Amino acid sequence: xxxxxMIILVWSGVMTAEAQTYRTEKxxxxxxxxxxxxxxxxxxxxxxxVFNAGTGDFAFVVQIKGFQFAKSLMQEHFNENFMxxxxxxxxxFEGKIEGYDLTKVGQxxxxxxxxxxxxxxxxxxxVKGELTASGEKVTxxxxxxxxxxxxxxxxxxxxxxxxxxxxxxxxxxxFKED
Amino acid sequence: xxxxxxxxxxxxxxxxxxxxxxxQESLLDQLEKEVEPISDLTYGTFKGTRLINGHTVETxxxxxxxxxxxxxxxxxNSGGYNFFGLDDANVRLGLEYSFTDDxxxxxxxxxxxxxxxxxxxxxxxxxQSGRKQLPVTMTWYSNMAVNTFKRPELPMTFERxxxxxxxxxxxxxxxxxxxxxxxxxxxxxxxAPTAMDKNxxxxxxxxxxxxxxxxxxxxxxxxxxxxxxxxxxxxxALAIGFDIETGGHVFQLQLTNxxxxxxxxxxxxxxxxxxxxxIHFGFNISRSFQLKDNGKxxxx
Numbered sequence: 311x312x313x314x315x316m317i318i319l320v321w322s323g324v325m326t327a328e329a330q331t332y333r334t335e336k337x338x339x340x341x342x343x344x345x346x347x348x349x350x351x352x353x354x355x356x357x358x359x360v361f362n363a364g365t366g367d368f369a370f371v372v373q374i375k376g377f378q379f380a381k382s383l384m385q386e387h388f389n390e391n392f393m394x395x396x397x398x399x400x401x402x403f404e405g406k407i408e409g410y411d412l413t414k415v416g417q418x419x420x421x422x423x424x425x426x427x428x429x430x431x432x433x434x435x436x437v438k439g440e441l442t443a444s445g446e447k448v449t450x451x452x453x454x455x456x457x458x459x460x461x462x463x464x465x466x467x468x469x470x471x472x473x474x475x476x477x478x479x480x481x482x483x484x485f486k487e488d
Numbered sequence: 489x490x491x492x493x494x495x496x497x498x499x500x501x502x503x504x505x506x507x508x509x510x511x512q513e514s515l516l517d518q519l520e521k522e523v524e525p526i527s528d529l530t531y532g533t534f535k536g537t538r539l540i541n542g543h544t545v546e547t548x549x550x551x552x553x554x555x556x557x558x559x560x561x562x563x564x565n566s567g568g569y570n571f572f573g574l575d576d577a578n579v580r581l582g583l584e585y586s587f588t589d590d591x592x593x594x595x596x597x598x599x600x601x602x603x604x605x606x607x608x609x610x611x612x613x614x615x616q617s618g619r620k621q622l623p624v625t626m627t628w629y630s631n632m633a634v635n636t637f638k639r640p641e642l643p644m645t646f647e648r649x650x651x652x653x654x655x656x657x658x659x660x661x662x663x664x665x666x667x668x669x670x671x672x673x674x675x676x677x678x679x680a681p682t683a684m685d686k687n688x689x690x691x692x693x694x695x696x697x698x699x700x701x702x703x704x705x706x707x708x709x710x711x712x713x714x715x716x717x718x719x720x721x722x723x724x725a726l727a728i729g730f731d732i733e734t735g736g737h738v739f740q741l742q743l744t745n746x747x748x749x750x751x752x753x754x755x756x757x758x759x760x761x762x763x764x765x766x767i768h769f770g771f772n773i774s775r776s777f778q779l780k781d782n783g784k785x786x787x788x
Contacts, residue, residue, distance in 0.1 A: 356526050360515050369515035373526050380781045382549025382589060387735050390532045391702050396664060400523070404516040464702075 330363040332448050332485035339372050341456075343477040350384065350473065352377040359483045361448065363412055368422060369404040370483065392463050398430045405435070407450075412443045422452070431461040439481075446487040453480045528618030533625055533661040534669075536738040537584065537592070537609075538772055539695045540709040540727035541746050541754050542671060545627040545659040547611050548586040551780030556582040558749050558772040560600070565765035573769060580749040585779075598749055605750045607631040615660060629655040633752040648679040653751035655693070668696040673711065675755050682720050689756045690714040691724075697731070705731045707740070711755050725758040740772040 337357035343350040356376025361368045374395040379385035389395040405424015417440050426435040439452030455476050458465060465473050534544035537554065548554055562576030570576065577599075584594035590611040597604055613626040631653040634646075642648075652675070659669035671693030680687050695709035707729035716722065727744035745760030746753070747768055760766030 358519055358522060360519055362515065367515050369519050371516070371519045371523055373523065375528055376526055381552075381778045383552065383736065383776050383778070385549075386531045391735075400520075402516055402520075404514060 331488040332361040332363060333488050334359040334370070334483050335486045336482075336484040337370070337372075338482040339377075339479070341377075341477045341479045343474045345474055350379075350477075352379045352385070352388065354378065357481075359485070361407065361450075361483075361485050363410075363448070366406045366408060366410075368407045368424070370402065370481070372401040374399055374401055392458075392465075393429055398428075401426075401428045403427070403435070407441070410441050410443075412448065415444060417442050420450075426456070428456065428461040429463050433460050448485040450483045450485070451481070453478060455479070525618040527620060528616055530615040530617075530625065530661050533615065533659050533667045534697055534707075535705060535731045535733040536740060536772070536774060538740065538774075539669065539697070540707055540729040540740065540742045540772075541725060541744060541749060542693060542695075542709060542711070542751055543609065543627075543629050543655070543657060544669060545611065545625040545657045547590060547592045547609055547627065548584070548776060549778075550586055550588045551778055552586045553777045553779050554582075554584040554586075554594075554774050555777070556580075556584065556596075556772060556774045558582070558770065560744070560747050560749065560768045560770035562768065563760065563765070564743075564767045564769060578747055578749070596750070598753075600748055601753065602636040603633050603748075603750060603753065604636065605631055605633040605752070624658050624660045626659075627657040629653075629657055629751075631751050633750050642679075651675065651677040651679075651752035653755065655751065665699040666696065668694075670694055671711070673751065673755055675752055677752065677756060681722070681757050682717070684717045685720050685756070686715065686717060689716065691755050693755075703733045707731060707742075711758075713756070716756075721759065722756065723758050723761055725754045726762045736776050738772070738774045742770050742772075743767050744770060 337355060337359060338353065339357050340351065340353040354372060354376040356373040357370055359370035374393050375389060377385070377388065379388065403424055403426050405422050407420050407422045409420045410418060420439055420441045422437045422439060424435060425432050437452050437454045439450055442449045456479050457476050459475060534546050537544060537546050537548065558580040560578045562570055562573030564572045566573050580596050580598045582594055582596035584592050586592045592609040595606045608630050610628045611625065612628055613622055613624060615625040616622050633651045635649045635651070653673060655671050655673045657669060657671050659667060661667045673691040673693055675689045675691065677687055691711050691713045693709065693711040695707065697705045697707045699705045709727045711725045713724055723745055725744065725746040727742050727746065729740050729742035732739040745762040745766050745768070746758040748754045748757065760768065
């Protein structure tokens, strides 16, 4: 009987954890790279994310072809030469968020630790960001550098437009309880 | 009674296990399944807007100005005295502006026959997968050329100096490495090169590229004339090229039996016999300038 009660308890625990799943309503992923000739930047809304507030588990998927550039030639080169997006169509992050308290109203500093997979190369990553909870909505924002070398993204020496070896990535998610 | 209770516990436990197993599927795996296809336009069927002599299906993005300098040297079989053709050169200077992602208008000046040309290029279909599926890219190309070479022996009028070319360019990027293009073409010359030549000429072009490295490719282009007058001494235009793309620049090196760099010239009136060594070395260099933001990437 005790066993049965325990099972019910664990089960209900699982159910609660399920209920604390948040899904993205709105996503913005952008990057910025400062180069001598001109700054390179692009924005992407083709991303989805999920956050389990019970366990802290967090993941997102970005579709690389969704990055929009002001110059279409740059966009073509980005897809064709750098990201090889036909071969590696998605960038992903999977990990855990720590240091949050959803009952607290207002902005709080959190850390996401996990694995970032870009261009088919996975790298461990710790990202500091801001989390804001308000009722059934949770927003997250983080700015972090990504080294192209870490993900085997090749910059040719003869390239006319010099590209920085590090780009600054900004992610913004608006979650709603599922 | 006791048995059924135990049975219930075991069953409950199994259900829980199943539930846990479901829970253990990582969040990322779940997400990956939910990703919706986006419109997945095929990029870079060809590196340049030129295959070699003629056009590719490619148009530049809105607000882009391309400056193209093309050279065709003399024939390599003209001997050491002419430095294997490098002593002579024909030049075409061209400017092309893309009003939209699909519409490009261009003008050019050729030193060969002192031809001015103007063209209009419109992308009708775009090869894509994802939300919409289309197997090929299709572009319409129309060109008009004015030959301003002085010919005092003929009663030349302005009309007689005009020639037109229309092409439907159909291309498919089969893989990262291989793209092929078909170019059904119609050329009308108000003044045919000889009395026997027809004013209207139909031709079928075929070409393609084989990517060697991410930034270089080997290109081929051949225009087969469907209704030529056999005695006019003209040949089908054949060209073999090598492309190097460096982001904003495309360098194209080629060997071809054609001297003219406009469709109204090289399709009906190529004078070189490729297999006899009447080959011109040449190059095209293009530089892209983005004059206006295309508006994408600005608004969120």
